[in-house]
Amino acid sequence: MGAPAAMRMREAAPLAFAGRWARRIARLALPQACILCGASCVNMSQRPMCPGCDADNWNEARLRCRVCAIPLSFVGARGRSGERYVCEPCKKTPPAFERTFVLADYRAPLEQLAVGLKFGGRLLVAREFAHGLGRVATDELTLEHWPDVVTPVPLAHERLVERGFNQAWEIARPLARALAVPADPALLRRVANTSPQSRLDLDARRRNVGAAFRVERPVHGLHLALVDDVMTSGATLEAAARALKAEGARHVTNFVALRTAKD
Missing domain, CATH: 3.40.50.2020 (Rossmann fold)
Known part of the structure; x- marks a missing residue:
């Protein structure tokens, strides 16, 4: 790999890192729809169900x-x-x-x-x-x-x-x-x-x-x-x-x- 290409990769690395974190923060912060009831919830920790459906449906x-x-x-x-x-x-x-x-x-x-x-x-x-x-x-x-x-x-x-x-x-x-x-x-x-x-x-x-x-x-x-x-x-x-x-x-x-x- 030539010097210019290596330099471009080093310059791009922080942007890629920042992009990954931005996408992760967005997934955590933005409302997500519960797969069971459809309600939006902001703190689902990337889970498919809201806390209410989780509590109601697994206790068999x-x-x-x-x-x-x-x-x-x-x-x-x-x-x-x-x-x-x-x-x-x-x-x-x-x-x-x-x-x-x-x-x-x-x-x-x-x-x-x-x-x-x-x-x-x-x-x-x-x-x-x-x-x-x-x-x-x-x-x-x-x-x-x-x-x-x-x-x-x-x-x-x-x-x-x-x-x-x-x-x-x-x-x-x-x-x-x-x-x-x-x-x-x-x-x-x-x-x-x-x-x-x-x-x-x-x-x-x-x-x-x-x-x-x-x-x-x-x-x-x-x-x-x-x-x-x-x-x-x-x-x-x-x-x-x-x-x-x-x-x-x-x-x-x-x-x-x-x-x-x-x-």
Whole structure:
């Protein structure tokens, strides 16, 4: 690089630095619209929700199946070990994953968060989900049961190109930082471009993703944290966990933002 070019770069550096800070201050100072209620709030700290919606929508007192996180209909049920009950389907046919953590039900108005992330590119929502799931992990998991690696449910290549990002990876990356463990976006590969799960019934969903995933990294003996934005039937997570277990994964724990109340 010649002297004039180097001099121009040195002269431009303070302006670029000042520009970055100006944009950061503007994001913090200017009103932002809450994704749920639409109200403007000036001190949201780059969060997608205003403090009122945050307080109103995350405080769910839900008893859930510890395996699949489906809400249970009875109250006060705990086993001798202190662990939450397992639903009848998981008792009858245990899935390939051992546990599922979720933040809340997929319900109004919270579904707007998932829709805004997946189809609107509201990536701040992914960070919100990750922070919440990180708090759940800290509250619920001991160091003995801490994950070794965080990995997202992958998108098919065509869908990734169309959308421009994988919403599960956008959650998994900050979640891994919160858990202080590595994140690997390419540990799993989707080898079949499946139909959207929302259009199918339960049996069709299971057939749709039955052989959709391939493991691309060694996972023998590892505890994997498998991340997705929404869990409905659990068929996608089941297929991914089954692929991981076939390659020797020791344990699979799902971390999902929102869970439908029924399969």
